[in-house]
Amino acid sequence: xxxxxxxxxxxxEGCSAxxxxxxxxxxxxxxxxxxxxxxxxxGRQNLQQQAVLAAAAQTxxxxxxxxxxxxxxxxxxxxxxxxxxxxxxQSSAQHYHLTTWDQYFDTAKDLQLHHRQGTxxxxxxxxxxxxxxxxxxxxxxxxxxxxxxxQLKGRVVAFDQRGHGCSHTSHDEDLSADMLVQDAxxxxxxxxxxxxxxxxxxxxxxxxxxxxxxxxxxxxxxxQGLVVIDVVEGTALPNLHHMATVLQRRPHRFPSPEAAVHxxxxxxxxxxxxxxxxxxxxxxxxxxxxxxxxxxxxANWIWRTPLHLxxxxxxxxxxxxxxxxMTVTLxxxxxxxxxxxxxxxxxxxxxxGKFQLVLLPQAGHAVHEDQAKSTADVIATFIQRFRIGQPKxxxxxxxxxxxxxxxxxxxxVISSSDI
Numbered sequence: 045x046x047x048x049x050x051x052x053x054x055x056x057e058g059c060s061a062x063x064x065x066x067x068x069x070x071x072x073x074x075x076x077x078x079x080x081x082x083x084x085x086x087g088r089q090n091l092q093q094q095a096v097l098a099a100a101a102q103t104x105x106x107x108x109x110x111x112x113x114x115x116x117x118x119x120x121x122x123x124x125x126x127x128x129x130x131x132x133x134q135s136s137a138q139h140y141h142l143t144t145w146d147q148y149f150d151t152a153k154d155l156q157l158h159h160r161q162g163t164x165x166x167x168x169x170x171x172x173x174x175x176x177x178x179x180x181x182x183x184x185x186x187x188x189x190x191x192x193x194x195q196l197k198g199r200v201v202a203f204d205q206r207g208h209g210c211s212h213t214s215h216d217e218d219l220s221a222d223m224l225v226q227d228a229x230x231x232x233x234x235x236x237x238x239x240x241x242x243x244x245x246x247x248x249x250x251x252x253x254x255x256x257x258x259x260x261x262x263x264x265x266x267x268q269g270l271v272v273i274d275v276v277e278g279t280a281l282p283n284l285h286h287m288a289t290v291l292q293r294r295p296h297r298f299p300s301p302e303a304a305v306h307x308x309x310x311x312x313x314x315x316x317x318x319x320x321x322x323x324x325x326x327x328x329x330x331x332x333x334x335x336x337x338x339x340x341x342x343a344n345w346i347w348r349t350p351l352h353l354x355x356x357x358x359x360x361x362x363x364x365x366x367x368x369x370m371t372v373t374l375x376x377x378x379x380x381x382x383x384x385x386x387x388x389x390x391x392x393x394x395x396x397g398k399f400q401l402v403l404l405p406q407a408g409h410a411v412h413e414d415q416a417k418s419t420a421d422v423i424a425t426f427i428q429r430f431r432i433g434q435p436k437x438x439x440x441x442x443x444x445x446x447x448x449x450x451x452x453x454x455x456x457v458i459s460s461s462d463i
Contacts, residue, residue: 148322183351185348198427207354225258232264270375278387280365299343299345379411
């Protein structure tokens with residue numbers, strides 16, 4: 045699972061990377077050796093290397109070694125010992141200045157969809173160009189796209205999926221792929237069903253899987269592009285059994301949203317302070333103070349989405365995703381944070397030129413948060429390259445005036461007298 049693997053890497057990096065937090069000025073934990081990576085079989089490695097090197101040549105990045113995190117790779121002992129309640133000193137947490145949605149989006153509205161039995165929070169930015177319909181990953185919210193919305197020129201639509209952020213339904217716990225696809229199509233229809241503007245699906249992690257399935261259903265008229273960010277079936281499925289452990293080891297409660305931002309930056313979950321200050325608080329809810337929260341120094345901010353309860357749906361998000369991605373006939377681009385993310389169907393498809401592969405190795409799993417400007421450039425170039433939302437180019441017709449012209453034979457002219 046790309047989400048899992050990156051979250052596990054983030055936890056490990058948070059315990060190993062030695063650097064200074066730009067918001068607090070405090071030193072991060074000291075480095076420790078990272079586990080060795082497993083190499084794929086030689087035949088597959090050669091095929092995968094060719095695809096990755098071709099993508100690297102196009103995007104101007106130097107690819108790292110191929111491989112995947114071993115299934116039995118242990119987490120650092122320091123990370124293993126993390127408590128359920130995260131304690132952060134007031135001096136460190138107060139340096140984070142939380143921001144609000146209106147600094148990035150023009151409008152926020154709550155759509156009440158009776159046939160979906162719920163209300164969905166939608167953030168909107170821009171009025172011109174194609175609709176860039178963004179689907180966040182599991183545990184995130186629509187505000188994960190805030191920095192991207194500020195960078196992009198177009199109509200950005202980002203909504204909180206059920207069980208996330210400020211959206212509420214009668215079945216928040218049902219995060220099945222079919223349910224999420226139906227929600228996304230219903231939100232698009234409510235916003236744009238009459239106008240039917242050109243639309244690009246953009247999805248990250250779990251949202252990337254939903255975006256692929258939305259595009260495959262062809263339920264949205266005038267869809268013209270697909271952008272998938274850091275999710276690959278071949279990486280996701282083998283790592284699903286790690287997920288419960290990773291979720292158990294992260295802090296369950298925080299004394300304040302600022303403390304959660306501090307944890308996200310310190311652990312490496314978020315590599316960009318501005319993104320963390322808008323995205324992380326939207327993933328939390330405040331519980332009334334109880335004896336339990338009093339015992340943990342008032343740590344009554346908990347995760348909005350209990351991801352461990354979504355375990356029955358994890359496999360359904362990603363199973364068959366690569367083949368489905370390849371069958372979508374729209375122009376499409378796959379944005380990955382690492383060079384070891386491709387599985388075989390995607391490797392073959394990329395070498396055949398069936399989609400564009402872009403590598404942003406400086407980013408963590410939340411590529412669009414950590415490298416918002418680069419991700420926006422990728423999407424803008426994608427829109428321009430395929431002329432999405434622009435009138436079709438007029439192809440001049442041949443002038444048919446006058447009698448038809450017969451083709452002339454090539455070579456020397458031979459008269460009848462020469463025969």
